[in-house]
Amino acid sequence: MTDLERSNIFPSVAIETGWELAPCPVLVADVAGVVRAVNEAGRTLLPTAYAGARLDEVVPDWLSAAHLGVGSSDGDPAGWIGGRSVTAHPVRGLDSVAWWLVDDTDVRLAREDLRIERERTAFLSRASSTLLSSLNLQRSMDVTAELAAENLAEAALVIAPSAGPRYPVVTCLRGGRAVSRQLTIDPDSVPGLGEALQGFPPVPSRWIDPASCPSWVVPEGFGEVGSVVVTPLPGHGVPAGALILLRTTAQNAFGTQEEIFARLFAARAGAAMSAARMYAEQASITDTLMRELLPPRLHRVAGVDFAGGYRASATTERVGGDFYDVHPAADDTGESLAVLGDVCGKGLDAAVLTGKIRNTLHALLPLADDHAQMLRLLNRALVASDGSRFATLVLASAAREGENVRLRLTCAGHLPPLVVRADGRVEEAPTRGVLVGVLPEVASTTAHVTLAPGETCLLYTDGITEARGGPFGDVMFGEERLRSALAECAGLPAEAVVERVQMLAAEWVGGGRHDDMAVLAITAPRALGYVG
């Protein structure tokens, strides 16, 4: 670069003394890279700089390089001088540049803090949505360990409370998948773990000496443990467990901010795990109570095929006001008793009533030889209870007789059973009776029907025939459609008849609403199908 060129870039400027006391550090350097002046604030920032010094000997490289290339790069250069972050604004004179060195350390630190906080917030929000998605304890533990290993430490352990000496432990190494184990451990062998697993007394998270860590804490292939933190997982008044975070010697130990952050994560994980635990307890109670109310699985009993199908009106429920049961015969020649019915009301309340009726009928089984008497006693029991509980039902006693099945059928205010003959005729069983639970006395007539091999007797509730739907959505399925469907079912196995009827009714309803639907088929097995 010639002098002329230099003087074009750096036209000379009179150095005034007015800025000597300016609060911002200023350094003037000429085209030759020599410091021409430094103000007072400049001398504080750059103690070695003085007029006449070589610029590259008194300022950091980024600044001297910027001085040489001034005017050629976009934006003002920035970098560190001593412990301060500085942005250098050049003001060009005729043969020199005055560098105004503006200290933006605080802004830069604030930006960095903001970035870290944003990342943490994003992580916590992601962690929350992942943790909230499952109500399963195992899954919550897996997710907790995986999130912690990804974001907080190189390895994470989640330990759940346990009533016995074996504890569920989930381990996850960074980049890996959670591994679940049942370990027999002494929680007090890790400081703070015992309290965390009991949920009492409240303890802060604490660092523990890596040397004192029992071997089960350190995952295989982890390397040398640098630091360990035990953080309790707070539950909703119940202990949720503990989170153990491990870092290797290669990684920084946990800082105070990081520990606070780990606690925020632990609060979310603990809430998710205790919610999952409570859901599991509730689900198990519901399952136990529901077991008695669910329709039973039916199969062949004493040479007679039974099949049943059930669809509750609400898709969230498994039970409703329809019910069926089969009480198996004592031996191969005896009669089995099938019952299908419909109680007043809907939903769980109705389901509880079906349970009572099923229990009462079970107790009345020794009287099954006389359906009318059975219904009289059931009626008395219902009327006596509080008079607001009534039901319609069908009793069907079935016994094998040679290759035929002999049936006694009695209706109590219910739709009479339909019998599908081998040639496709569909007959209504001639039985009538009054519903139970309303009148002080009830009467009924029993029908006697014989099924030849391949013939079926179908018991069903009005949820089938009164199902509204069809192509235009407003027509009842009706008995006619049921009869013509059954006419096609001659010779079918019991479960195929049930499936066919259920399927047609469900398709008829389409996406619309429907009542509870129950179907029970009693079929005389075909000889061919009975040999094997």
Add this chain to the structure above:
Amino acid sequence: MSADSLTGVRPVPRYVDLLWDAVVVGDEAGARGVVAGALADGLDRESLLLDVIGAVQRRIGQEWAAGRLRVAQEHAATAINDRVIAALPIHPRPVDGPVGHVTVACVDGEWHALPARLLAEVLLLRGFQVDFLGAHVPGPHLIADLHRTAPDAVALSGSIATRLPTAHATISACQAAGIPVIAGGAAFGYDGRYARLFGAEWAPDARAAADRLARPLPRPRPAHKPIDDLPHLADQEYTMVSRTASRLARTVYKRLESRVPAMRDFSDLQRQHTAEDLRHIVDFLATALYTGDDELFVGFVTWTAGILESRRVPANTLLPTLGLLGDELREFPRAVRMLTRAGEHLSSTISTTGKTE
């Protein structure tokens, strides 16, 4: 019998024919005999399930579609296949724990459980823990079950295209519960396009599904919203058509009666068929609007035309139906486009095949 006796040289087609002959006449004992014989001959169980029972089941479906099997026969044959599977000797559980845990279920509204059952059986053979929930599983039941059991994956089976919106709701709910889904069955498209559209894995058959499940499926993205898969739903066309499907079908049926004089001489059965066909067209249109796939609708209309021909009803009777639907839905550009394309396609096939009667 050991797994080494698995050989492709066994004449499986022979067993397929024998089993077919038995199930089609409802001969359960005969069917069991065929299966027991195949096992005794050294056929491995997976091959028995998929290459014999599965093959027979496919044939049942084909024969029914071709009108050579009554619906009731189809049910009976399927029931017997099901009984045959239930009667297979119990397979020992793997001693060192299951290789994975899979819940197998059919989409709500799907009654054909046998393909799912076969997959469940194959997974059991391969050492999986399997929860088989069967046919017609309402979404809420499946989700409640997932929260209780937390399987590694859900295998969802569906053969009916109009159940795709329901299938998507179920898949999304599984994913929201953190459980990945693998889908299978004709509903999801011959190449699995709808499974992928809904963010699920896909397998063309039970063997491929079992192979895929041997490796863990990727965990679903947590903050994913179902609408992200189908941004076109924002135009509300699906919502409007599916909500008013019954009314739409009734209106078009009435207009059709005045447009097509021949309908006055229809028997009750013909009227019922016409109404059902019409409703199906509306349901398929809704499904195509949901998936955003014109081909789904055009393909269905073409298929319906074929069925009509086999019932000796001229396929060009579909044209006024499509036209009337287009009139009713003129404010819905995607629906109109699909109806127009289906109409054009139908006209071109009719003109190329000549007279339809």
